[in-house]
Amino acid sequence: MSEHSHKKVLIVDDEERMLQLVSNILSKQGYNTLTATNGETALNLIESSNIDFVILDIMMPGLDGYETCQAIRQTSSVPILMLTAKAEELDKVKALRMGADDYLVKPFGKNELIARIEAILRRVSSTSTEEKPSKTEWQFESITLNSESKRVSVSGKPVNLTKKEFEVLELLIKHPEQVFSREQLLDRIWGFEYLNASSRTVDTHLKTLRLKLDHAAPLIQTVWGMGYKLEVPE
Numbered sequence: 001m002s003e004h005s006h007k008k009v010l011i012v013d014d015e016e017r018m019l020q021l022v023s024n025i026l027s028k029q030g031y032n033t034l035t036a037t038n039g040e041t042a043l044n045l046i047e048s049s050n051i052d053f054v055i056l057d058i059m060m061p062g063l064d065g066y067e068t069c070q071a072i073r074q075t076s077s078v079p080i081l082m083l084t085a086k087a088e089e090l091d092k093v094k095a096l097r098m099g100a101d102d103y104l105v106k107p108f109g110k111n112e113l114i115a116r117i118e119a120i121l122r123r124v125s126s127t128s129t130e131e132k133p134s135k136t137e138w139q140f141e142s143i144t145l146n147s148e149s150k151r152v153s154v155s156g157k158p159v160n161l162t163k164k165e166f167e168v169l170e171l172l173i174k175h176p177e178q179v180f181s182r183e184q185l186l187d188r189i190w191g192f193e194y195l196n197a198s199s200r201t202v203d204t205h206l207k208t209l210r211l212k213l214d215h216a217a218p219l220i221q222t223v224w225g226m227g228y229k230l231e232v233p234e
Contacts, residue, residue, distance in 0.1 A: 007052035007121070008032045012042040012068065013083070014060045022055060025110045026117075039063025043071055051078055053117060058084045058095065066098050073099035079120045083108075097187075138173045140230055142216045145173050154216045164189060165209045168202075172220065172230040181227035202228075 009031045011022050016037070023033045034049065036042040038060060045051065054072065058065035065082055072080065082100040084091055095103045101120045104113060136148040142155045150166060152159045161169065167189045171180065180188075182199040190201070206228060210217035218233050 006030060006032060008034065008050060009053045009055060009117075010034045010036060010042060010045055010049075010051045011055045012036045012039065012060070012065075013055075013057035014038060015057070018057070018083075022113070025113060029114055039065070039068035039071070042068055046072060046076055046078065053121065054078055054080045055117075056080055056082050056100070058082055058086070058091070066094060069095070069098040069100055079124050081116055081120060138170070140173050140176055141219055141232060143169075143173065143213065143219065145170055154213055159212050159214075161209065161212060162205075164205055165212070168205055169209060169213075169220075172228065175230075177229060177231045179223050179227050179229045184227065 009026055011019055011026075011033055012035075013019050013022070014037050019035045019037070023035060026033050031053075034045055034051070036045055039062060042054070042056070043063075046054070056065045056069060060068075063071070065084075069080055069082065072078065080100045082095040082103045083106055084095065084103055085106045092103050101124075102116055104116055136146055138145045138147070144153045144156075145151075145166075147170060152161055152166065152169065168185060171185070171188060182202045185202050186199070206220065206222075210220055213220070219230055221229055221231050221233065223229055
């Protein structure tokens, strides 16, 4: 019996045979399982139930696994293991960039499936232990950012940012004086959308972010030929 027994696992696959197979494997290990045959049902279950782990097939009608994973990541950090019949590196990279914690290529053995799940749960458990108590409010000079409420203010005055602008500022304020290249920003903030974005996308967002930060704008410095950082100007 696994050390993670009794955790609630959601299995999402449009093939009933695969749902039954994976459900039986996990039930014998002591996991509680729920199943969904499409992405929409999965999202509803995640919203209404206390899901501890998601096993998500990529090839599904309607919302595919990539889109479902991306939608889950908008609201939840629940661990996700993606199942794919494709062994190509690009598909694996795409899954990870969408927010999956790991992937498993079909067909797979039951021992490998269990090992992958346990490894992810151990990693998540270790990370959550390390991060507590988590810091939610960040201050740099006149800028205050709250990661939980998603609010930003400059000298106490609220600043309305788009999601991407907020994420860029959040990354910079958590790592003051660290230079982030445009490539790094694209990878961390845009993720899979990075394929449809460019360095110009980053520059445009930084420009509007600076405008909104008003007199605090000079705190975001351009390091020519390298990228951007948050630092007090000399």
